[in-house]
Amino acid sequence: xxxxxxxxxxxxxxxxxxxxxxxxxxxxxxxxxxxxxxxxxxxxxxxxxxxxxxxxxxxxxxxxxxxxxxxxxxxxxxxxxxxxxxxxxxxxxxxxxxxxxxxxxxxxx
Numbered sequence: 001x002x003x004x005x006x007x008x009x010x011x012x013x014x015x016x017x018x019x020x021x022x023x024x025x026x027x028x029x030x031x032x033x034x035x036x037x038x039x040x041x042x043x044x045x046x047x048x049x050x051x052x053x054x055x056x057x058x059x060x061x062x063x064x065x066x067x068x069x070x071x072x073x074x075x076x077x078x079x080x081x082x083x084x085x086x087x088x089x090x091x092x093x094x095x096x097x098x099x100x101x102x103x104x105x106x107x108x109x
Contacts, residue, residue: 002065005089008096009061010054015099017053022046064088 025041032038066082 001089002084005065005084005092006058006061008092009065010057012092012095012099013057013060014050014054017056018046018050020053021049061088 022038022041022045025045026038029037029041065085065088067085
């Protein structure tokens with residue numbers, strides 16, 4: 001389950017980074033007649049945002065995706081193992097499910 005949630009976090013971060021950077025470039029550059037700026041932003045600059053979003057998705061997963069059960073007592077030498085955060089996993093998997101359903105519905109039309 002940890003691997004699945006981590007992978008989905010990374011993929012969602014990559015998608016968000018790709019579209020955020022591409023849409024930012026399109027918004028800053030302004031309109032054009034043939035759509036060349038949009039194509040260049042989406043296919044040329046968007047992958048840079050995807051790499052950055054992938055890294056951010058993994059960092060957020062490492063920071064928010066795990067919780068410690070309890071703090072270690074003085075008698076214990078090492079801390080208890082981290083467990084997957086259920087609210088974080090629920091949010092990530094629900095976002096992925098909504099996006100998958102949206103794509104599925106869009107492809108059926």
